[in-house]
Amino acid sequence: MATTRREFLKVAGGAAVGIAAGPAVARAQAPKGVPADPVKIGILAIRAGIAAPVGAAGLRGTEWWADRVNRAGGILGRKVELVVEEESTPKDTVERYRKLILQDKVEAVIGGISTGVTLALGPVAEEMDTPWLSWDGTTQKGVEETMPKPKWAFKSVDNEVEAIVAGLLTPKYFKGIKTVAGIGNDYSYGHDCWETYQAVLKRYIPDVKFVLELFPKLGVTDFTSHIAAIQQSKADLLMCSFWSGDATIIMKQAAAVGLFKTMKGVFTTAGGVHDSLKKEFTPEGLLLGYNTMYFDDPRGSALLKQFVREYKAKYNEYPPYECDHAYFCAESYKAALEKAYAAGGKWPSKAEVVKALEGIEVDSLSGRRSWREDHIQMCNFYQGLTTHKNSYDFVTINPIEVVSTKTAMKPAGSKLLEWINGWKI
């Protein structure tokens, strides 16, 4: 007798239930009111283009977290199941976001890197009534917040925090700076960082002059002419907010003409590609930013050290900061589920999770991180002067400056430039 498709599916379905029931049975002390099936979490990760390595790092961080949680028995006994979708253009990503919630029935969506995309995701998250925790994307238009009181959307740190941190550290490490040149990518992040850095530096060095600003398109691979213009500007210091392969390229092409023999350098975000900044062409004494996680922090937690070790073993690379954003989002979601369960005694509703997330603090790879009441990530930023004194073939930083978003991010509800100009110095 031939098996019909329907019969086959029944058998297959039965087998699947059997498999799923196995751990459920084994889990004798399953908390009351918790379903036995896995908890599905949607993940959005960039897969192609310039930010693909950033997306890969976020995904790796998330997978490492999920393995760890599942090995320890899941969240309240429920296994974690990741449903991964691609982040691409705003329109397509919004469609995939809806698909994750409507079709895959995920309980939360985590991810989102490009602010161009997450600016569009924010309102959609609000209307879909499902928690969304963004890795690295904000809902900022320029430097201004567009969603000051979200219900479902949880957003990354403000885009310009690393420029502010660099602006605070510049006068500390580089004395006598009178003229500054800037280079950044020709889109919102590059322009906003430059504008913010100037505003901060002017507070500390009132007579500083900004003599040149260059905004090459994202993806340019030849900066020879830009470097010629920077040399011509005779600036005392170059500020650069590149975060992808272009940071490596400009570093190499600058070394080829000896640019940093006479000029100081501030690379607010190049820590994103830190292991490509080889000693051969990256000088010591540049201010280099690692965003929210510094892989080589001697004061780092055991969790960080284990993560770095296993990441290196698996991918033969040293992890960049995006892993930490991703780990924090997932870990805080887990903590919120547990907190809401403890309060209500049953698997929490989505609205209860969102309430529990507000203000929650957890151990992330980089240390303690939390969600501010207005759904913005709070964390530390790591920057310092490049050094060759390490066992790698690329630069690290020493001393390591750790600056909290409590000092370097505008408070909820304030306007960025008004806030900076109101500092008492």
Place this chain on the structure above:
Amino acid sequence: MTANLVNVLLGGVFHAAILFLVAAGLQVVFGVQRIFNLACGSFYALGAYTGVSAVGFFTSHGGPPALFIVPLVLGGLAVGLVGIVVERGLLRFVYDRDETFQLLLTFALVLMLEDLIRMTWGTAPVSTGGLYLSYGQARILGATVPVYNLIVIAASLAIALGIGWLLTRTAFGRIIRASADNRDMAEALGVDMRRVYVRVFTLGTMLGTLGGALVIPATAAMSEMGIELIVEAFAVVVIGGLGSMRGAFVGALVVGVLRSVAISVYPELEMLLIYLIVIAVLLWRPRGLFGAAAA
């Protein structure tokens, strides 16, 4: 002052040297096969990635770092043979089709090659580390110039002369020019068009892959680097005239140097200035500086 001028000009000429190789590949293929090959930028990216791998293989097998340019060039040339596969496997089916189909096909190639690169080399940028600096720097009129940049400029110039010689002094060159002039007549006179097409397309591909390989020590390979360049190559071709080698040479110089000067003088004008020139050329010499006169 002179040092600045030298820096700006040489920066522009370095950019032009690479741009010329890619645009020359575009031109030779268009001249003979009448196909506007959008994938020329992808061949450039493919050459860059292959260059990194070839150099990596060479140095990890004990090759002296100072000779890295040898595997670089060989790798860049070898991967150009992919042109044979593309021509025989894809392009030959669309010679008689509408230009739209040809454009669509070469655009499909752009997307496929980008994915192929991502599958082979991953998404993170790859580079040859600090080898770029191993040839040191030269002082020219007070400016510090990386010797490797000068090598690339010289190589590009030599290739330009080589192509000139090939086109004007060899039998193959005469066949290419005859086919470009009048495909049917050349065929009637006994030229095996199939072979000409394969060779011309492979030559065009090799110019692109070699360009990519040569540039890579000075930069890093990223999967979308080709798309960035093809836009500039368009401008080169429009300024120089479609199908003309001299046009590619002069067009690349105009675009490269103007870009460099604009970045130094008024950076906001970088792209605008190039397209203003393109518009001016289109208005006053619609066929480009060296384009064939209207029939």
